[in-house]
Amino acid sequence: MAIGHADNDEEINRPVELKSSPHLGADLWPRLPASWQDRAHGAAQQRYGHVFDGVAGAAGPWWPLRPMVFSAAFHQELGELSDRLAVLVLEACRRRAGTAGELLDLLGVPAEQMPLLRKDEPLGDHLIEATRPDVVLERGIPKFVEINIDGAVGGTAQADLVSSRFHSVLEAELPELSLTVPPSAVDSRFAQIRAQFDGAGEVHLAIPMYAHGILPGAATEADRIRRHQPMVDSARRLGIVAVPCPWRELGNDADFRLVSGETRFDAVLRLFITAVEPPSAGFTALINSVQHGAVQMHTPEASWLLSNKAVLAWLWEDIERLAPEDRQFVHTHLPLTVAVTPEQEDTVRQVIPDRQDWVLKPANGHGGDGVVLGRAVDDETWRTALRRAVAKGGHVLQRFVQADRTDMAFYDDRTGTVRSESVPFVLGPFLFGRQISNIFVRHSCPGGGQVINALQGSAMNTVLIAGSLPV
Structure with a gap:
C-alpha cells in the first residue's frame, strides 16, 4: 500500500448520513473570566481528595483542579462520529469474515488468548453496542486514534464520579455557571x-x-x-x-x-x-x-476483535470501495493507518526517514504498552522498532496527530502548590446502545510523557456540558 490514495465513485452499504459541518471541539473553560477560574480552582483545591476518592488510576501527585467543558452540540456530534466509526469498523470486518472464528484467524490472534470466544458467533450489529474510542482534537477536529469495542471498556464509574463531584464543587462556588453533568x-x-x-x-x-x-x-x-x-x-x-x-x-x-x-x-x-x-x-x-x-x-x-488496530488499516485499504461520505469521514477523522507486514515492507521503508510523522503501535495492545512515538526516539531506535515489528507482525503504523492542548491547573500534593500547564488530552466517549453518555478524559501532567494513557502516568478527568458561558 502506497502512502496516498485516489477516490472513485463506487458505493457500498451506506450508513447514516453525516452532517456536512461538524462542530469544532474546544475546551470552553479558558473562556471563563480569570477571577471565576481562580475561585473554582481554590474550591477544588480544598476538595480534590473528595473529587478523586476511589477513582481508578487517580494516584497523584498531580491533581486536576477542574473538569474539561464542552458544548452540548459538540457532545452530540462526538457521539454520532463515534458510532459512525464503529459501523465502518464492523463493515470492514464483514467484508473479510462472517464469524468470530474467521475474524480471529484473519487477525492472527492466538485462540488461547480468547477462551470466552464462541467461534461460530456471527459478526452482527450486537457487537457494537458498547464502545469507547480514543479521540484527540486537531484544530478542533476529532481524530480517532483507536476504538475500543467491548463491554470491558474501563472508566465508566470514574467518569461519573468525577463529573458529578466536580459539578457539586462548582455549583456551590459558582452557582451562576450553567454546567450540567x-x-x-x-x-x-x-x-x-x-x-x-x-x-x-x-x-x-x-x-x-x-x-x-x-x-x-x-x-x-x-x-x-x-x-x-x-x-x-x-x-x-x-x-x-x-x-x-x-x-x-x-x-x-x-x-x-x-x-x-x-x-x-x-x-x-x-x-x-x-x-x-x-x-x-x-x-x-x-x-x-x-x-x-x-x-x-x-x-x-x-x-473485542473489532478493537484490533489492524481493522483501522483495513478501512484505509478499502478507501476506494467506500461510499463518498464514508471516504470523507475516513480522510477527515481517521489518521492514516497501515498494517506492518512483510507485504507492506515498501511502505514501512518509506516511513523510516519520517519518524517524526509516525507512531508504531501493537495492533492488539492496550494501555499504551509497546507504543513507539517516532518523534520521541532516535533514528536507530526507530529503525530497530520497525524491523522487529515487520518480523513479529501484529503492528500498525499510524500518522502522528498534533493534538490540541488546553490550559489545566494542577494541585501538587507534595508541595501544596498549584501549577498551570498546557497539556494534550484524549477524550474517551462512552457509547452504550450506540448512544453517547459520559466522557472519560486522560491528559498529561506537568513533566509527563508523550503517550497519554492511565498506565503511562496520565491524569484522569472528565467533562461537564456547557449551556452558555460568559466570555
Whole structure:
C-alpha cells in the first residue's frame, strides 16, 4: 500500500448520513473570566481528595483542579462520529469474515488468548453496542486514534464520579455557571444490558472480581466489592440484581449455568481482558457457561476483535470501495493507518526517514504498552522498532496527530502548590446502545510523557456540558 490514495465513485452499504459541518471541539473553560477560574480552582483545591476518592488510576501527585467543558452540540456530534466509526469498523470486518472464528484467524490472534470466544458467533450489529474510542482534537477536529469495542471498556464509574463531584464543587462556588453533568455512563451500560432481557422479570448479573486491574484504596476483598457499589445501585434501579463475585465463589450447575451459592446468573458483566486474567476454577466455570450458551455476556468476546488496530488499516485499504461520505469521514477523522507486514515492507521503508510523522503501535495492545512515538526516539531506535515489528507482525503504523492542548491547573500534593500547564488530552466517549453518555478524559501532567494513557502516568478527568458561558 502506497502512502496516498485516489477516490472513485463506487458505493457500498451506506450508513447514516453525516452532517456536512461538524462542530469544532474546544475546551470552553479558558473562556471563563480569570477571577471565576481562580475561585473554582481554590474550591477544588480544598476538595480534590473528595473529587478523586476511589477513582481508578487517580494516584497523584498531580491533581486536576477542574473538569474539561464542552458544548452540548459538540457532545452530540462526538457521539454520532463515534458510532459512525464503529459501523465502518464492523463493515470492514464483514467484508473479510462472517464469524468470530474467521475474524480471529484473519487477525492472527492466538485462540488461547480468547477462551470466552464462541467461534461460530456471527459478526452482527450486537457487537457494537458498547464502545469507547480514543479521540484527540486537531484544530478542533476529532481524530480517532483507536476504538475500543467491548463491554470491558474501563472508566465508566470514574467518569461519573468525577463529573458529578466536580459539578457539586462548582455549583456551590459558582452557582451562576450553567454546567450540567453528562448522562451517566454506568446507568447507560446497565440500561443497555437490561434491554437485552426485554419483557423478562428480575435479571441476575454476575460481576467477576477480576485479578488484573486498578482499584485504588481497595486493599481487601471487601474494599474491592465496595468499589463496585455504584454499579450495583445503578443495576438495581433497572431491575437487575448485580452481584460482585470473587472467582472462587463461581461454579456451574448440571446444565452449565453459572452459579454462586443458590444464585443462578442470567448474565455476566465482563470488566476484564481475558488474555491477562489468571486461570482459576471460577474463570473455568465462566468459560463453560459461555461455551454452552448458558449465560449471556456483556459483551460477547467477539466484540473485542473489532478493537484490533489492524481493522483501522483495513478501512484505509478499502478507501476506494467506500461510499463518498464514508471516504470523507475516513480522510477527515481517521489518521492514516497501515498494517506492518512483510507485504507492506515498501511502505514501512518509506516511513523510516519520517519518524517524526509516525507512531508504531501493537495492533492488539492496550494501555499504551509497546507504543513507539517516532518523534520521541532516535533514528536507530526507530529503525530497530520497525524491523522487529515487520518480523513479529501484529503492528500498525499510524500518522502522528498534533493534538490540541488546553490550559489545566494542577494541585501538587507534595508541595501544596498549584501549577498551570498546557497539556494534550484524549477524550474517551462512552457509547452504550450506540448512544453517547459520559466522557472519560486522560491528559498529561506537568513533566509527563508523550503517550497519554492511565498506565503511562496520565491524569484522569472528565467533562461537564456547557449551556452558555460568559466570555
